[in-house]
Amino acid sequence: MSARIPDIVKHRVSEKAKKTLDIVAKFVEEECIPADPVVDAQIGEGSARWESHPPIIEELKAKAKQLGLWNMFLPKGHYKESPGYTNLEYGLMAEWLGRSKVASEATNCAAPDTGNMEVLAKYGNEAQKAQWLKPLMEGEIRSAFLMTEPDVASSDATNIQLSIKKEGNEYVLNGSKWWSSGAGDPRCKIYIVMGKSDPNNKDPYKQQSVILVPANTKGITIHRMLSVYGYDDAPHGHGHISFNNVRVPASNLVLGEGRGFEIIQGRLGPGRIHHAMRSIGAAEHALEWMLMRINDPKKTPFGKQLREHGVVLEWVAKSRIEIDAARLIVLNAAVKMDDLGPKATLKEIAQAKVLVPQTALAVIDRAVQAFGGAGVSQDTPLANSWALIRTLRLADGPDEVHLQQMGRNENKRGKEVSQKILWQKEKTEQLLKQNNLKRFQPGSNIKSRL
């Protein structure tokens, strides 16, 4: 809530946003978190889980709309549909949304819809907007983003192989996708698909296109949903889908042939900030559960409450520091994105992408450990939260790819700093000479052992 905004950004948050933030926090704590297990119960069992539409989600959506909590993610200034928050302001809200599994969807701020709406708003033509952006903005349908493929190293997007071929007035798609998150939901009506329309283009970043494929198009097979540790994440799910001569009108292409890379680049920045802030929220949530546990009067191993034992308060303190540091990294990225746009903020976004999931996982794992058996089970939100966030170290490229990229970028300073240090060393030698001085070197009087 607004009282907890880090001082370093407090003055950049408008009064309106502070008010909304307080409403978000209250909505999440009082409506969404209690509803999370209800959603699970409404999803049901077996195959029914993939045909489910938990009614409580619609109830929450109605409440959220009434409270003015809708589409807050759509950044101020860029879109007329935006409720008018900066990336910083929405980031602070996203942290609260991250404490609940259902809150993002309840406020129409859930991935992958958010990124997909941004793509449509930014790159879609008016017909595409009318058909897909409008119902997405209204929360009437959901969507999926199909990029990752099972048979290649998809951390490198140039490896993508799904074929998009023009035949007459249509595009024909052939290939496979997986980790198509959201494809399990029966309300998921539209796939935004990345594929290769020009695989022989010499520029490996011009081979790709992005195209809109209605979920009910002939030739699409949903093979299965991938599980994350033991969770199926129904009804959302992570689909493994194949395309067998799937035909869509040529007008479904977004922006133009060969512009796929451009589109996904624009899509990733804000989404990473959202994911990062939600993960911060999940970490705060885990820390609060841990605080509950270590003060539980029924849990007194060896005659003392857990908080009085050895390392437990140190876990709390470290978690506090690590969360706070990670949050500042994200907020710094959000501020820079607000001021200078996503392209100028690549470094800061990458820092958040790498640091935040590792931080949240460490905090949640400490909470699991404090809880003992309950921590790994269905009796706390911890294990499920850990599993979800574990995927963020892999999604959109594993940590290591980002670290290598960041290392290379930082290393671009190598030549300049080398020259500076060499110049400094030379100046030292001059100063020593001027002052008729010699560095002290131990043993320099031993000239030899003759």
Next chain:
Amino acid sequence: MSARIPDIVKHRVSEKAKKTLDIVAKFVEEECIPADPVVDAQIGEGSARWESHPPIIEELKAKAKQLGLWNMFLPKGHYKESPGYTNLEYGLMAEWLGRSKVASEATNCAAPDTGNMEVLAKYGNEAQKAQWLKPLMEGEIRSAFLMTEPDVASSDATNIQLSIKKEGNEYVLNGSKWWSSGAGDPRCKIYIVMGKSDPNNKDPYKQQSVILVPANTKGITIHRMLSVYGYDDAPHGHGHISFNNVRVPASNLVLGEGRGFEIIQGRLGPGRIHHAMRSIGAAEHALEWMLMRINDPKKTPFGKQLREHGVVLEWVAKSRIEIDAARLIVLNAAVKMDDLGPKATLKEIAQAKVLVPQTALAVIDRAVQAFGGAGVSQDTPLANSWALIRTLRLADGPDEVHLQQMGRNENKRGKEVSQKILWQKEKTEQLLKQNNLKRFQPGSNIKSRL
């Protein structure tokens, strides 16, 4: 297999054990690992998962018996039923069993039966042995060990509350248990239950008794199975069970009233070695999957195979070192247990209990990271393996309880080493005096700034 036995223990492994070890390895690699997904498929879906008896397990059991791979866990010398292996020798076999989910059961070496069989063999009377030990040894039934309770800090076993009251010729049990592993299996016929028969005894370690309760006794309710990071571990499962005036004949008591602590203490040692060695095996298995992945010719992000990227080979090397170090810690405990018995080996067992799961989790997590999305999904054994081993940092007391205990024990040397160091310091002063020397102290010539 025998060729990979660490040199430090090679000569302590009999030729017979080496031969058996090679047979175990072959059986696991060629029969059990391929069967693991078959077991999963045979378990089925929904409620059926808890009524399942995968036929392939019985096929594997028959093969194992034929190969002479049966009850290898039962230590040489202590039991006439033992096939004659030392803890060290079985430990080496358990490592191979740990590579497969089904291998331990296939060779009748699965927890919690192993510990339960040891309890019955060591502390059971002849009638108890005839009724329960015999069919367990034959692999005809399975068993559970009911100790942990949901409402107390069960890392401290003195907190246990399930009541065992004598009424006439019966004991009456009331209370709740959870993490009753194995209780889900329809073949689980017998519960070994720890409770309090004398809650007011001044000696907190004499309040407990252990009693045999057939699974089909009236008054028992299985409420549910606890999940582990989304996995239900069916049909084995981790039961949450209540006892409501459950009555068993007085003759079901093991060893005698008030001897519960003694029994569980004796039970834990070997089991921890088994768990530890199986975890080592799981780590080796994960490392091999990782080696497969990083050499996969189809996975070439940024034009290079994964093994050629940044840190990947360092992960492999670190995993190698860490696994090897952890294995030696376990084998040292096994050797000491063979030579001096479990009581003399508490420190070494505790070291294995703490070090091995942390090591295995780190190795498996690296493999997950190398695999990307497939690593967290059902397409590799990695995520499930990680989840299982994560519980070992909590089961039988969390790491922190063991570390505190080990710290206290090590600290018992505190007084002695303090005296030694003070004596050494004094001797130094004498030597300096004798030699008319002063220690060099920088700045000691500055007597004051007068």
Next chain:
Amino acid sequence: MSARIPDIVKHRVSEKAKKTLDIVAKFVEEECIPADPVVDAQIGEGSARWESHPPIIEELKAKAKQLGLWNMFLPKGHYKESPGYTNLEYGLMAEWLGRSKVASEATNCAAPDTGNMEVLAKYGNEAQKAQWLKPLMEGEIRSAFLMTEPDVASSDATNIQLSIKKEGNEYVLNGSKWWSSGAGDPRCKIYIVMGKSDPNNKDPYKQQSVILVPANTKGITIHRMLSVYGYDDAPHGHGHISFNNVRVPASNLVLGEGRGFEIIQGRLGPGRIHHAMRSIGAAEHALEWMLMRINDPKKTPFGKQLREHGVVLEWVAKSRIEIDAARLIVLNAAVKMDDLGPKATLKEIAQAKVLVPQTALAVIDRAVQAFGGAGVSQDTPLANSWALIRTLRLADGPDEVHLQQMGRNENKRGKEVSQKILWQKEKTEQLLKQNNLKRFQPGSNIKSRL
């Protein structure tokens, strides 16, 4: 320099401060860093090291004054002597000062003088200010702060034992101090001494007083200087000093008897920010040396430059992230101190106190490792920098004391969050009931095994 100010605070830095920051950066890089080895050479060898006054320091001080770089640490608003920078602004400058060993003294911003000047400015009377603050502000003398004692656990300041007794118009001091940093310098003319004037006061925080003791007072013995790893830090040094009936006029007492705690509390906050930002600077400096090394064309083990080897670029990237996160933690504290004062900022200051040295040590150690032998030797600034910063994990209380304190503070939320979570759980139960739902629990159909 100003171009590198994190975006999150850019708009809070005045144009004047930005200009000064650029001048500081240039002064440090072009004058101070080249002078560091010259200072070392001028200090000399043996006992002479403690009588030394390296002339180049005075040259740098003159240059700094001319450039307007003097006493920047004294916060805006609080002191008429202040050059007018906020804690945030000076913090950014302190980062640059931290790249050089001599830069802080050259700009009269060196510890412990900075904290001592704050004490005198805040709590000193006019006579005390005239006699000691004025020459300190001018850089004519230096000072030491004497608090830590050799024979007690001084991480807990209530343990302090040096006795301050009033006798007539004088105070008489008896006791020992060590880690009296700066006491080695012949220009150190004044000690600010913490001791006990009322050891029997029931309030353990009212027993202490702070008193001014000229370095040349009779009864003071400087026994020796403590080394840090192998460094003596001459002529500054870390003194081990005893007081034997040292008498000073009663008017030397600061603020009043029993107000020692109040004084040191006020002293610590800004100093910790300064130390933290200087450590950030040292880490950046180490990272630049590392960049030089990994691009050195002469260093090509196994045919490749270091930057092309395995993990090296990942070290660079991690260092970048960790430094940036740590810096934001400090800047957030500085901003809050500017807005709300040091008392409101205890948590944030403690976070910086703990996080920054650990971060800097990790970064510097990576640089040492990249350099090989040169890294641990006198040929780079790395080893010395590491040793200095290692003391910051101990000075003013070890990390663990701060972590425990922070853990306790965070845990104050325990009761409130427990109540919230219990309320949420109850609401969930109501919602489930209202919707006539049951949570799915695996195995819940197994009622028993009758």
Next chain:
Amino acid sequence: MSARIPDIVKHRVSEKAKKTLDIVAKFVEEECIPADPVVDAQIGEGSARWESHPPIIEELKAKAKQLGLWNMFLPKGHYKESPGYTNLEYGLMAEWLGRSKVASEATNCAAPDTGNMEVLAKYGNEAQKAQWLKPLMEGEIRSAFLMTEPDVASSDATNIQLSIKKEGNEYVLNGSKWWSSGAGDPRCKIYIVMGKSDPNNKDPYKQQSVILVPANTKGITIHRMLSVYGYDDAPHGHGHISFNNVRVPASNLVLGEGRGFEIIQGRLGPGRIHHAMRSIGAAEHALEWMLMRINDPKKTPFGKQLREHGVVLEWVAKSRIEIDAARLIVLNAAVKMDDLGPKATLKEIAQAKVLVPQTALAVIDRAVQAFGGAGVSQDTPLANSWALIRTLRLADGPDEVHLQQMGRNENKRGKEVSQKILWQKEKTEQLLKQNNLKRFQPGSNIKSRL
């Protein structure tokens, strides 16, 4: 001492070795450790430190000889001069030697003499042995090993540049060396020098030769000694030395031209075991000092002894586990070396080389932290010990070079394990087919959303 030999190797240690081990332990604890500060005091200050021969070392050597503690390092079986201990047995002794700075020299088991004696014993001709090995074995002179060079990446030994050219009946040496450990000692009479005699040989491992150069040969200049975190390690020292047309008789060549690599390979194995075991000893020593500190009745911050505070006992326990695991890694290498020779043991030696220093540094750093200021100062052996061991992560190749090498070696299994796993997967498919089964895949009933 013998009572602490890990059980896993106890039976492999002869009674004679056990007796000697007890004598070593007693000698180290009662004679050497008290003498360590005396050695420091006898070394003196300034230039005198490099001309020093602390008399107490000779006294200790005399005592050691009398106790039969002399040259224990020389492995049984390989040398007639050997006192007859296995690598395992001497390893256990080396651990005790590692607790004291002077103990290795006092028993004539100090590096680099040990490695140099092995080179001479193994590869030297009779004349070389008579002139140099004999006085070294007697402890009459000391030696240095000159390999590392300042201007190249010497972690890759093929980069070495010092030129060894034959001219008539002499070899002429030109070039520079540094980290020539031991070269500071006035008793150091002989350098064993690695250089290039055939820099154009196509085989990069045949370009090098090893040659004996008396320390008093004309043309040698000792420029200075390198410091290690501020320590000069006088009189031993780490020399920076240049060779300017240094001429030695052709008969000084060891083994033959082009055989330098072969010689240094043979030299490294045992030395790494020695270093590792000494580091284990240093870690044990640090742990004991830590135990003293945390039980010091005078050190009671916040009313409790240090051992009662938060994390301290966990530090003790972790240190215990980590030391024990690292020791077993070294002992496993020693056993394998005893059984199969150094060449077969490369992997195990590399594991020890990497794991042990990292472990010892972590343990010592915890002890430093427990001591507070005293830990980094001259008042404990901790800081100096840390600095010495820090160099072991760099000496003979940094950790990263060894990890890459180990990773590559482990990865050689890649093809084989890939084939095995693929075979297992195929067998699974067959089994599923045979049993008419399908894997359960969540969401597999969703064929499409038509």
